[in-house]
Amino acid sequence: MDVKTRGVAPTEAERAAVDSVLGAAPPRDLHDVVGGHTNRTRRHLLLPTLHAVNDRTGWISHAAVDHIAERLDLGPAEVYGIASFYALFQLSAPAEHQVHVCVDVTCRANGGLTDDDLPDGAHPSPCLGLCERAPSAFVVDAGEPAHRSVAGHVTAVDVRSWVDGGRPGPEAPPAAAVPQAGDPSLVLLRRVGRTDPLDLDAYIADRGFEALALARDLGAEAVIAAVNDSGLTGRGGAGFPTGRKWEAVRSQEATPHHLVCNADESEPGTFKDRTLIENDPYALIESMAIAAVATGCDHGHVYIRGEYPRALVTLELAIDRCRRRGLLGDGFDITVVRGAGAYICGEETAIFNSIEGYRGEPRNKPPFPFQVGLFGKPTAVNNVETLMNVPHVLLDGHESRHRLFCLSGAVVRPGVYEVRMGITLWELIELAGGLRPGSELRTVLLGGAAGHFVGPADLDLVLDHDEVRDAGLTLGSGVVMVHDQHVDMVDQLRRIAAFFRDESCGQCVPCRVGTVRQEEAIERLAAGVTAGDLALLRDVGQAMKDASICGLGQTAFNAIESAVDRMEVFS
Numbered sequence: 001m002d003v004k005t006r007g008v009a010p011t012e013a014e015r016a017a018v019d020s021v022l023g024a025a026p027p028r029d030l031h032d033v034v035g036g037h038t039n040r041t042r043r044h045l046l047l048p049t050l051h052a053v054n055d056r057t058g059w060i061s062h063a064a065v066d067h068i069a070e071r072l073d074l075g076p077a078e079v080y081g082i083a084s085f086y087a088l089f090q091l092s093a094p095a096e097h098q099v100h101v102c103v104d105v106t107c108r109a110n111g112g113l114t115d116d117d118l119p120d121g122a123h124p125s126p127c128l129g130l131c132e133r134a135p136s137a138f139v140v141d142a143g144e145p146a147h148r149s150v151a152g153h154v155t156a157v158d159v160r161s162w163v164d165g166g167r168p169g170p171e172a173p174p175a176a177a178v179p180q181a182g183d184p185s186l187v188l189l190r191r192v193g194r195t196d197p198l199d200l201d202a203y204i205a206d207r208g209f210e211a212l213a214l215a216r217d218l219g220a221e222a223v224i225a226a227v228n229d230s231g232l233t234g235r236g237g238a239g240f241p242t243g244r245k246w247e248a249v250r251s252q253e254a255t256p257h258h259l260v261c262n263a264d265e266s267e268p269g270t271f272k273d274r275t276l277i278e279n280d281p282y283a284l285i286e287s288m289a290i291a292a293v294a295t296g297c298d299h300g301h302v303y304i305r306g307e308y309p310r311a312l313v314t315l316e317l318a319i320d321r322c323r324r325r326g327l328l329g330d331g332f333d334i335t336v337v338r339g340a341g342a343y344i345c346g347e348e349t350a351i352f353n354s355i356e357g358y359r360g361e362p363r364n365k366p367p368f369p370f371q372v373g374l375f376g377k378p379t380a381v382n383n384v385e386t387l388m389n390v391p392h393v394l395l396d397g398h399e400s401r402h403r404l405f406c407l408s409g410a411v412v413r414p415g416v417y418e419v420r421m422g423i424t425l426w427e428l429i430e431l432a433g434g435l436r437p438g439s440e441l442r443t444v445l446l447g448g449a450a451g452h453f454v455g456p457a458d459l460d461l462v463l464d465h466d467e468v469r470d471a472g473l474t475l476g477s478g479v480v481m482v483h484d485q486h487v488d489m490v491d492q493l494r495r496i497a498a499f500f501r502d503e504s505c506g507q508c509v510p511c512r513v514g515t516v517r518q519e520e521a522i523e524r525l526a527a528g529v530t531a532g533d534l535a536l537l538r539d540v541g542q543a544m545k546d547a548s549i550c551g552l553g554q555t556a557f558n559a560i561e562s563a564v565d566r567m568e569v570f571s
Contacts, residue, residue: 004075006066014064015067017052017053017057021045021048021049039073043358044357046068046082046357047338047357050089051306051340056144056146059092060091065080086339087341088307097142098140100122100124101124101137101154102125104127104495105492106481107127107134107135108491108495109487110135110408113159118159119159122159125138127267128150129270129274129307130271134153135152136152137154138150139151139167150309151168174192174275174278174279177271177278177416179413179432179433182194187418188418189276191279191280200325211390212391215394218394219293220295223293224250227242230400232386235403235404235478236265246294249380255378256377257297257298257377258300258377259300259380261300261303261382262382263305265305266343269406272406273384273385277304277308277311281314281318284387285322287387289332292332297332298331299333299335301336301337303354304338306338306341315336319336342503344505347550349550350362351374362505362550385478403419406479407482410439412432412433424462425444429482436484439486440484441484442567444481445479446475447473448479450551451479454562455567473562474558489563490526493559497519497522508550508553510548511544511549514548517540518541518557521537525537541557544557
């Protein structure tokens with residue numbers, strides 16, 4: 001790819017796809033008069049434009065790259081470098097029918113296909129966030145409009161039929177992911193299964209938007225005080241106090257302020273944010289509007305996984321209906337940004353780069369997002385579950401002790417569960433019906449691939465932030481992946497190592513090189529070559545923890561280290 005365009009015209013379909021996002025191209029003489037500055041101010045439209053072309057034609061050709069570069073006054077090499085960063089964009093050849101099959105830890109533990117088992121034409125995929133129905137797949141048909149669908153409980157026969165041009169059948173209802181649906185004690189999940197998620201009148205009748213009205217009456221300082229008093233902390237893994245984050249943004253003199261909802265839950269084993277959006281989208285919208293009141297934000301962005309077609313459509317429809325009713329209020333609006341398959345974009349500053357039209361690579365900190373965030377302005381970043389606690393905090397004085405967990409693997413009823421903090425690990429597993437018949441507990445992966453393995457001796461572990469931290473563990477994004485005696489632990493570690501190698505953005509050396517060396521050491525250990533490899537593995541893992549610039553590299557060794565130490569894998 002060159003720094004200059006080659007003068008090859010795009011196809012009519014490619015041109016129409018670009019125009020659908022950027023509008024019709026202005027006359028060339030107007031561009032010559034005003035220069036490319038106006039075009040470059042629209043760089044944030046690059047990711048949606050790449051999606052539009054990929055959706056319409058099944059790939060992003062060099063001619064399409066050149067055309068996009070000309071429209072946004074960027075170099076073709078830069079556009080190509082951004083497109084090639086994302087796994088869902090096809091760059092080498094047209095692929096109007098794409099079948100992405102999950103080969104990650106939950107699906108392979110549930111008998112799913114591995115990279116070596118996939119038929120020709122199927123693409124191996126990291127976790128698709130459908131773990132309650134693992135094994136899973138994601139099927140895309142290019143065209144106008146494109147058709148995107150997901151499927152669970154996938155077999156090899158299914159995959160072959162889809163590769164041959166078939167499509168998955170209808171999805172199960174969104175409430176199927178919540179075995180507790182209808183339980184009157186629920187807080188975050190209380191609306192699941194009770195009404196149509198897109199019925200705005202039903203939401204309003206169920207105290208919908210009352211919390212937003214109260215927030216406007218109270219004002220920013222009182223809202224933040226209530227959030228602080230509730231003890232609400234981030235539910236995405238870091239656990240930072242939400243009220244402190246909002247106050248830090250509110251107090252910044254630079255304007256405008258931005259709000260980003262991180263719905264890019266790509267941690268293997270995580271599917272709670274998808275479940276919340278599909279079942280209660282208006283609650284998220286109201287929560288974001290409250291956060292905007294508290295932080296002084298004019299605009300909110302929801303960055304959602306590209307592999308979540310139903311959640312995307314549901315949220316966009318819900319926002320449009322709220323906008324038409326004037327429920328967002330004057331001066332506040334929400335934009336949905338669709339991700340394109342990059343785990344690293346779940347990192348809070350990588351999201352900024354992706355939204356702005358750059359490669360989704362993390363930024364060095366400081367400055368921190370509350371100082372210099374999206375578009376260089378103060379920004380509050382919260383995940384879906386965190387935000388959706390806020391209406392309950394304001395209306396009911398709800399102490400933030402409710403937490404969602406994603407149970408998958410060898411349990412009777414996998415799904416999203418809401419519990420009060422303080423429940424033990426075994427009590428949570430029993431809530432999901434206990435172990436499947438014929439299963440014996442071998443290990444539980446807490447927190448996903450970036451988390452830790454624990455064994456049967458840890459079943460009395462209290463699932464509370466302090467207790468878990470004192471045990472040297474983390475709740476992370478709420479993953480509780482239960483493995484029985486049939487799971488090959490060496491295969492699990494090989495997959496985790498391959499996952500972090502693939503998902504490293506490559507920006508910093510400790511992570512770029514360390515994840516490769518980690519995988520190589522795991523492969524040698526799996527083959528029975530142990531001389532010095534365990535020591536090397538620990539050295540590499542420690543180097544990544546100490547020197548990587550973001551959480552990906554800093555946690556890439558966690559699960560592997562815990563499996564070696566707690567589960568005595570490779571001993």
